[in-house]
Structure formats: C-alpha cells, structure tokens
Amino acid sequence: MFGTVVALVNRMEIWMSRTPMRRLAAATASLAVLAGGITVGLGASVAQAAPACALSQSVTEKWAGSLGTPYTVSKEIVGDGTVAPGGTVTYLTKVSGSGALVNEIRDFHPAGFQLVKARLNVKWVLGGQQWEDVTGTVVTGNNSVKATGTGWTTAGGAVIALETTYKVPDNAVVGTKIDSGAGTKIVLAGGDWNIDPMGVCVTVRQPNPVEAGAGSLEDLGFGSVNSGSGQVFGSVTDPQGSMTNVISGVLGNVLGNMS
DSSP states (O other): OHHHHHHHHHHHHHHHHHHHHHHHHHHHHHHHHHHHEEEEOSSSOEEEEOOOOBSEEEEEEOOGGGTTOOEEEEEEEESSSEEOTTOEEEEEEEEEOSSOEEEEEEEEOOTTOEEEEEEEEEEETTTEEEEEEOTTTSEEETTEEEEEEEEEEOGGGOEEEEEEEEEOOTTOOTTOEEOOEEEEEESSTTOEEEEOSOSBOEEEOOOOHHHHHHOOHHHHTSOOSSOOOTTTSOOSSSTTOOHHHHHHHHHHHHHHHHO
8 A cells, every 4th residue: 555655656756747748848839939939820820930131032821711722922132231320221012812802011120220212013993003102091100110001912922012211220230131021811710921130131231432431322313223113123023123223223313313
C-alpha cells in the first residue's frame, strides 16, 4: 500500500513539473508567432515570419470565405528604393482577384512618414481603369493611409491600386532599411487582411549634391527622382514598366521644368 502511494505521488510530481513546461513551451511558441511578422486575418488566421527586405512583395491566399478563389495583396516601392532624409518616397499597393468587390485598401507606412499625396486607381463602369486624387479623402492615423468605397470590382482582371507618396523625416538615419505593410478588406467572409510588416523596405541614403547643397529637386521646381508615378513607371497592371520608361520619364520631368 505504501509503495502504491509513493508511486502515485511520484507520478503527480512528474505531471506537475511537466505541465508548466508545456504551458511555457506553448506560450513561447505563441509569442514567436506574434513576433514573426505577417498576420493575415482570413477565416483561418495564417502567420509567418516577415520576409527579407525587397522592393516589392506579394501575398496570395484563398480561404473558406473565398470558396477556394485566390486573392492577392501586393506592394512595391516606385523607383530605386532609396531616399535621402527629408526626401519623398512613393509606394504602390494593389489588390487583385477573381470577381469579389473590395471596399478598402490600406497602406501601412513607417512611423514619422508624412503623407504628401494619395491616388486611387480602380475600374469604373464608364472609363475603365482611371487614377483619382484621394489625398483629401483618405483616412489617416496609426501609421496607415486607408481609402474606402462602396465596392470596387476585381472582375475581368481589374486591379485596385493605391499610390501613396510620403515625406521622409529629416532625421532619418542613413543606411537604415525601413519596412512597411499593406492591407485590404474584400467583401467576402473572412476577407479582411493586414500584412504589416510586409518586407517592402526603403533604404535611407546620403543626399545627392543637389539635395545637400540646395534642397530637394522639388524645391528647385525640377520634380523629384525620389518619387514616382504609375504613369511614368508603367500601367497599374504592369507597374514595373521598363528602364527606358523610367529614364525617359525622369528626364522628361526634369528637362520639361527647365524649359
């Protein structure tokens, strides 16, 4: 009898010692997921480590609410991905899919970045894909810029695009890579995404001679090589454009303002 009690006590001690360890392991795993980066708020949450810094990233998912149809959120930096302290940088965030309406698109910008301009490109019944200045109507706060609507279609290859241009803080540290994110709300069950950070990073560089000596190109009336436009860098459906388009667009901005 005594031996049975001792054995039972020993088993209880082992169980009690293991339970906290299991709880600790579970808690550690949860913290690792929370700190990992990307969290997509679909019907069944998906979490993964934030990818390495790049000029563009995209996330494609399908879930129960999409009936197996995939949708994509992508983001890129327009230009070469570098900016001097006090300069401007432009991001292009896009949502695409197979027919569902999108009523919200979000850009998550680094802390301290100040919105200069925002443009929205959606497909209209009359006029097709068109740009619209939405600087005065977007919702800002919590390091994000959000454009909302009654519903923009993704049918027929239509893309919803939000172009945002920001002024970088004057005290940005040269050499740092600053991450950003994106999000959307698709009119489907579980179609609310937030991907922040996303691994779309701008690199702070040394000011060029013009910027260091006399301010930015905008101050001189020459336009800016730090900011871009969907019109210069290609269409919304092919935003990368070609290097020829990039060079000719930049030179056209500069030389045009000198005439």
